[in-house]
Amino acid sequence: MHAFIAIGVGLAMGLAALGVAIGQGLxxxxxxxxxxxxxxMSNKLIAYMIVAMAVMETALVLGFVIALMLLGRM
Known part of the structure:
Protein backbone atom coordinates (compact mmCIF):
# COMPACT_ATOMS: atom_id res chain seq x y z
CA MET A 1 0.00 0.00 0.00
CA HIS A 2 2.87 2.38 0.76
CA ALA A 3 4.22 1.94 -2.75
CA PHE A 4 0.96 3.15 -4.28
CA ILE A 5 0.95 6.19 -2.01
CA ALA A 6 4.53 6.99 -3.00
CA ILE A 7 3.58 6.72 -6.68
CA GLY A 8 0.61 9.00 -6.05
CA VAL A 9 2.83 11.58 -4.36
CA GLY A 10 5.27 11.53 -7.26
CA LEU A 11 2.50 11.83 -9.82
CA ALA A 12 0.78 14.66 -7.94
CA MET A 13 3.93 16.74 -7.75
CA GLY A 14 5.31 15.79 -11.15
CA LEU A 15 2.15 16.40 -13.16
CA ALA A 16 1.40 19.64 -11.31
CA ALA A 17 4.92 20.91 -11.98
CA LEU A 18 4.77 19.85 -15.62
CA GLY A 19 1.46 21.57 -16.23
CA VAL A 20 2.55 24.78 -14.55
CA ALA A 21 5.86 24.84 -16.43
CA ILE A 22 4.14 24.44 -19.79
CA GLY A 23 1.53 27.06 -18.95
CA GLN A 24 4.05 29.59 -17.72
CA GLY A 25 6.18 29.05 -20.78
CA LEU A 26 3.23 29.75 -23.05
CA MET A 41 2.44 48.40 -23.77
CA SER A 42 5.31 46.54 -22.12
CA ASN A 43 4.56 47.66 -18.54
CA LYS A 44 0.93 46.59 -18.78
CA LEU A 45 1.76 43.27 -20.47
CA ILE A 46 4.41 42.41 -17.88
CA ALA A 47 1.96 43.15 -15.07
CA TYR A 48 -0.67 40.88 -16.65
CA MET A 49 1.95 38.19 -17.22
CA ILE A 50 3.03 38.23 -13.57
CA VAL A 51 -0.58 37.98 -12.38
CA ALA A 52 -1.28 35.09 -14.76
CA MET A 53 1.83 33.24 -13.60
CA ALA A 54 0.86 33.75 -9.96
CA VAL A 55 -2.57 32.27 -10.65
CA MET A 56 -0.95 29.27 -12.36
CA GLU A 57 1.29 28.69 -9.34
CA THR A 58 -1.80 27.80 -7.31
CA ALA A 59 -2.00 24.52 -9.25
CA LEU A 60 1.50 23.67 -8.09
CA VAL A 61 0.67 24.56 -4.50
CA LEU A 62 -2.45 22.39 -4.73
CA GLY A 63 -0.35 19.49 -6.02
CA PHE A 64 2.03 19.98 -3.10
CA VAL A 65 -0.85 19.98 -0.61
CA ILE A 66 -2.25 16.79 -2.13
CA ALA A 67 1.19 15.20 -1.92
CA LEU A 68 1.46 16.14 1.76
CA MET A 69 -2.00 14.71 2.43
CA LEU A 70 -1.00 11.46 0.76
CA LEU A 71 2.23 11.33 2.74
CA GLY A 72 0.20 11.74 5.92
CA ARG A 73 -1.49 8.41 5.17
CA MET A 74 1.79 6.48 5.08
Missing part, protein backbone atom coordinates in the same frame (compact mmCIF):
# COMPACT_ATOMS: atom_id res chain seq x y z
CA UNK A 27 2.25 32.86 -21.08
CA UNK A 28 5.80 34.15 -21.17
CA UNK A 29 6.02 33.50 -24.90
CA UNK A 30 2.78 35.34 -25.52
CA UNK A 31 3.85 38.29 -23.41
CA UNK A 32 7.19 38.59 -25.17
CA UNK A 33 5.50 38.41 -28.58
CA UNK A 34 3.08 41.13 -27.50
CA UNK A 35 5.90 43.33 -26.23
CA UNK A 36 7.80 42.89 -29.48
CA UNK A 37 4.72 44.00 -31.44
CA UNK A 38 3.77 46.90 -29.15
CA UNK A 39 6.72 48.04 -27.01
CA UNK A 40 4.72 50.93 -25.53
Missing amino acids: VGKGAMEGISRQPE
Whole structure:
Protein backbone atom coordinates (compact mmCIF):
# COMPACT_ATOMS: atom_id res chain seq x y z
CA MET A 1 0.00 0.00 0.00
CA HIS A 2 2.87 2.38 0.76
CA ALA A 3 4.22 1.94 -2.75
CA PHE A 4 0.96 3.15 -4.28
CA ILE A 5 0.95 6.19 -2.01
CA ALA A 6 4.53 6.99 -3.00
CA ILE A 7 3.58 6.72 -6.68
CA GLY A 8 0.61 9.00 -6.05
CA VAL A 9 2.83 11.58 -4.36
CA GLY A 10 5.27 11.53 -7.26
CA LEU A 11 2.50 11.83 -9.82
CA ALA A 12 0.78 14.66 -7.94
CA MET A 13 3.93 16.74 -7.75
CA GLY A 14 5.31 15.79 -11.15
CA LEU A 15 2.15 16.40 -13.16
CA ALA A 16 1.40 19.64 -11.31
CA ALA A 17 4.92 20.91 -11.98
CA LEU A 18 4.77 19.85 -15.62
CA GLY A 19 1.46 21.57 -16.23
CA VAL A 20 2.55 24.78 -14.55
CA ALA A 21 5.86 24.84 -16.43
CA ILE A 22 4.14 24.44 -19.79
CA GLY A 23 1.53 27.06 -18.95
CA GLN A 24 4.05 29.59 -17.72
CA GLY A 25 6.18 29.05 -20.78
CA LEU A 26 3.23 29.75 -23.05
CA VAL A 27 2.25 32.86 -21.08
CA GLY A 28 5.80 34.15 -21.17
CA LYS A 29 6.02 33.50 -24.90
CA GLY A 30 2.78 35.34 -25.52
CA ALA A 31 3.85 38.29 -23.41
CA MET A 32 7.19 38.59 -25.17
CA GLU A 33 5.50 38.41 -28.58
CA GLY A 34 3.08 41.13 -27.50
CA ILE A 35 5.90 43.33 -26.23
CA SER A 36 7.80 42.89 -29.48
CA ARG A 37 4.72 44.00 -31.44
CA GLN A 38 3.77 46.90 -29.15
CA PRO A 39 6.72 48.04 -27.01
CA GLU A 40 4.72 50.93 -25.53
CA MET A 41 2.44 48.40 -23.77
CA SER A 42 5.31 46.54 -22.12
CA ASN A 43 4.56 47.66 -18.54
CA LYS A 44 0.93 46.59 -18.78
CA LEU A 45 1.76 43.27 -20.47
CA ILE A 46 4.41 42.41 -17.88
CA ALA A 47 1.96 43.15 -15.07
CA TYR A 48 -0.67 40.88 -16.65
CA MET A 49 1.95 38.19 -17.22
CA ILE A 50 3.03 38.23 -13.57
CA VAL A 51 -0.58 37.98 -12.38
CA ALA A 52 -1.28 35.09 -14.76
CA MET A 53 1.83 33.24 -13.60
CA ALA A 54 0.86 33.75 -9.96
CA VAL A 55 -2.57 32.27 -10.65
CA MET A 56 -0.95 29.27 -12.36
CA GLU A 57 1.29 28.69 -9.34
CA THR A 58 -1.80 27.80 -7.31
CA ALA A 59 -2.00 24.52 -9.25
CA LEU A 60 1.50 23.67 -8.09
CA VAL A 61 0.67 24.56 -4.50
CA LEU A 62 -2.45 22.39 -4.73
CA GLY A 63 -0.35 19.49 -6.02
CA PHE A 64 2.03 19.98 -3.10
CA VAL A 65 -0.85 19.98 -0.61
CA ILE A 66 -2.25 16.79 -2.13
CA ALA A 67 1.19 15.20 -1.92
CA LEU A 68 1.46 16.14 1.76
CA MET A 69 -2.00 14.71 2.43
CA LEU A 70 -1.00 11.46 0.76
CA LEU A 71 2.23 11.33 2.74
CA GLY A 72 0.20 11.74 5.92
CA ARG A 73 -1.49 8.41 5.17
CA MET A 74 1.79 6.48 5.08
